[in-house]
Amino acid sequence: MTTNPSDSRAYFFKIDTTMKKIRQSLQKKLDDAQLDITVDQWVLLDHIYRSQKNGISQNELAEMTVKDAPTVTRIIDLLVKKGLAERAMAENDRRRFNISLTADGExxxxxxxxIVAEVRRKGWGDLSENDYQTFVRILDSIYNNITG
Amino acid sequence: MTTNPSDSRAYFFKIDTTMKKIRQSLQKKLDDAQLDITVDQWVLLDHIYRSQKNGISQNELAEMTVKDAPTVTRIIDLLVKKGLAERAMAENDRRRFNISLTADGExxxxxxxxIVAEVRRKGWGDLSENDYQTFVRILDSIYNNITG
DNA sequence: CAGTTGTATTTGTTAAAACAACTGTTAGTG
DNA sequence: CACTAACAGTTGTTTTAACAAATACAACTG
Known part of the structure; x- marks a missing residue:
């Protein structure tokens, strides 16, 4: 990072390019392992898995992943087509689906x-616990500054 | 961020969602100002602008922005269609284009x-210079760990 | 209880991402 | 010089992103 004033605070590019590299690396490893899922499908799979006790709606998934509703609809379409997830009608609200994983999905x-954990470890390398807390604090702060 | 072991080091989501919020916010402000460009078009515009002295190839743009060559081809198609950029045949290599901005592009x-600078400032808020250096160090480190 | 407002999801469209396959040009090797 | 490999860019296809608009249902209001 230079000290060129027009570059200072040009952290957007760095976040973006770093995230792109992470995605590319993870996608490649998922492909190599022939898991036949994309990174975004993994992200939804992960969120569904972690909230499976109650079942989760598409809107909730959209908010958590910062995707919009149509995007979530289409990714879930793919997960359903692959037999990894299923839509159950919510009994108390017929507009809603409760999304859950099938046995294959789990x-x-x-x-x-x-594989995901391995990429995480590799990316983090020997950065410290202190770094982690700072990193998370800064990301949360940016997130809140932007949305708030 | 919880201390749940399965969540620790789940920094991918945070980088991803933060970047998404930044993109959404920036896109909205570009739209509000009726600038008629997308965030990705802006990213290329910015890189072309900054290397305009020598003229830059599509491959170089691809590498800098971590986009692949077809993606760059198509975004430049759009910039050219909008009259913001132009392709000049490189005189010493007929495979190559030197991409530059038109007067309208500049x-x-x-x-x-x-507008971009304002979103950057808003996102950064009152985080410190020290934070900035740590943030950049960590992002660079992750980038290198992943690609290296 | 009719009418409005709000919510959950889907469909249509354009842009972008990434791979594969292709064209055309350059460089290197025998 | 012919042959091959490498390189720059384009085209085709599937997935994701995001907006707008539509459908269907729920909740509120008078």
Whole structure:
């Protein structure tokens, strides 16, 4: 990072390019393992898995992942087509679906998780716990400054 | 961020969602100002502007922005269609184009820049210079760990 | 209880991402 | 010089992003 005034605070590019590299690396490893899912499908799979006790709506998934509703609809279409997730009508609100994983979906989660964890570890390298807390604090702060 | 072991180091989501919010916010402000460009078009516009002395190839733009060559081809198609950029045959290599901005492209850059800068400032808020250096160090480190 | 407002999801469209396959040009090797 | 490999860019296809508009249902208001 230079001290060129027009570059200072040009952190957008860095976040963006770093995230792109992470996505590319993760996608490649998922492909290599022949898991037949994309990174975005993994992200939804992960969120569904973690909230499976109650079942989760598409809108909730959209908000958590910062995707919009149509995007979530289409990714879930793909997950359903692949037999990894299913839509159950919510009994108290017929507009809503409760999304859950099928047995195959849970298996997929468990197959993919170690790969994701490995990329995380590799990316983090030997950065410290202190770094982690600072990093999270800054990201949260940017997030809140932008949305707030 | 919880201390749940399965969540620790789940920094991918945070980078991803923060970047999405930044993009959404910036896109909205570009739209509000009726600048008629997307965030990705802005990113290319910015990189072309900053390397305009020598003229830059599509491949170089692809590498800098971590987009692949077809994506760059198509975004430049759009910039050219909008009259913001132009392709000049490189005189010493007929495979290559030197991409540069038109007068309208430079005007667009100057019109959009304050908006981008404002979103940057808003996102950064009152985080410190020290934070900035740490943030950049960590992002660079992750980038290198992933690609290296 | 009719009418409005709000919510959950889907469909249509344009832009962008990434891979594969292709054209055309350059460089290197025998 | 012919042959091959490497390089720059384009085209085709599937997935994701995001807006707008539509459908269907729920909740509120008078």
């Amino acid at each position: 298996k997929k989660f468990h197959d993919a998780f170690p | 005007k667009k850059f100057h019109d959009a820049f304050p």
